[in-house]
Amino acid sequence: MTGPDPSAVKATFCNVASRYDLANHLLSCGIDFLWRRKLVSLARKETCVRVLDLATGSGDVAFALREGLSGSPEIVGLDFCPPMLDQAREKRERMGLAKESNEFIEGDCLELALEDETFDLVTIAFGLRNLSDRAKGLREMRRVLKPGGRLLVLEFSQPYLWFRPFYYLYLRGILPWMARLITGDRKAYLYLGTSISNFPNRKELSAELVESGFSSPHVHPMTFSVVALHEARKET
Numbered sequence: 001m002t003g004p005d006p007s008a009v010k011a012t013f014c015n016v017a018s019r020y021d022l023a024n025h026l027l028s029c030g031i032d033f034l035w036r037r038k039l040v041s042l043a044r045k046e047t048c049v050r051v052l053d054l055a056t057g058s059g060d061v062a063f064a065l066r067e068g069l070s071g072s073p074e075i076v077g078l079d080f081c082p083p084m085l086d087q088a089r090e091k092r093e094r095m096g097l098a099k100e101s102n103e104f105i106e107g108d109c110l111e112l113a114l115e116d117e118t119f120d121l122v123t124i125a126f127g128l129r130n131l132s133d134r135a136k137g138l139r140e141m142r143r144v145l146k147p148g149g150r151l152l153v154l155e156f157s158q159p160y161l162w163f164r165p166f167y168y169l170y171l172r173g174i175l176p177w178m179a180r181l182i183t184g185d186r187k188a189y190l191y192l193g194t195s196i197s198n199f200p201n202r203k204e205l206s207a208e209l210v211e212s213g214f215s216s217p218h219v220h221p222m223t224f225s226v227v228a229l230h231e232a233r234k235e236t
């Protein structure tokens with residue numbers, strides 16, 4: 001379960017931070033809104049008091065949760081890339097949200113400086129793929145979840161077989177050039193293609209969740225399984 005070099009990952013995201021949102025929306029043709037909406041609809045199934053959004057980046061998942069969850073839960077977004085967190089904080093200000101309603105903190109998903117069993121829900125969107133040690137990251141997520149708490153992982157997956165030729169043509173041939181026009185950084189988006197190809201498929205990731213101590217993994221494939229939402233629970 002070893003992944004990319006963390007200092008390279010950090011440098012990549014720090015470099016594209018100011019154009020990250022624009023690139024996200026354009027390169028996904030706006031479908032990223034639907035993927036996040038699905039995450040929020042699953043999150044809403046149960047009442048949450050404290051929510052942790054890991055690898056929060058520019059905070060879009062944290063803000064979607066703020067809008068979608070009832071009962072005004074405390075929502076903490078964590079990321080190790082300061083320029084991405086700056087984007088999140090600026091966005092919070094533009095949205096007129098109070099600091100306390102969406103807190104953004106700097107930290108490493110592999111060593112969370114957070115107490116055991118303190119969150120009802122942990123989310124991570126397009127972040128797990130970037131962790132240098134997924135097993136360690138998943139253990140940390142389990143540690144900070146309350147017994148009975150849930151983990152939602154939104155991540156790229158392996159698309160259905162018939163769709164792969166179209167998808168890989170776009171991912172490897174077209175997307176890096178479009179990304180270069182938008183962000184000026186073609187290499188960052190070549191990394192995206194490689195990291196997606198190296199990431200486990202739905203069945204394999206479900207098995208990793210179980211190995212890391214989560215129970216009842218359930219997968220929701222989206223957009224021909226280009227993306228999958230994994231839902232799992234920490235036993236009571």
Ligand SMILES: C[S@@+](CC[C@H](N)C(=O)[O-])C[C@H]1O[C@@H](n2cnc3c(N)ncnc32)[C@H](O)[C@@H]1O
Nearest residue numbers: 013055056057079080081084108109125126130
């Ligand atoms: C693709 S972005 C996803 C951002 C956001 N969740 C979204 O859905 O748009 C990945 C984020 O993971 C962060 N990241 C990667 N490894 C990390 C780690 N070990 N600890 C904290 N953040 C990490 C990066 O800084 C980056 O902001």
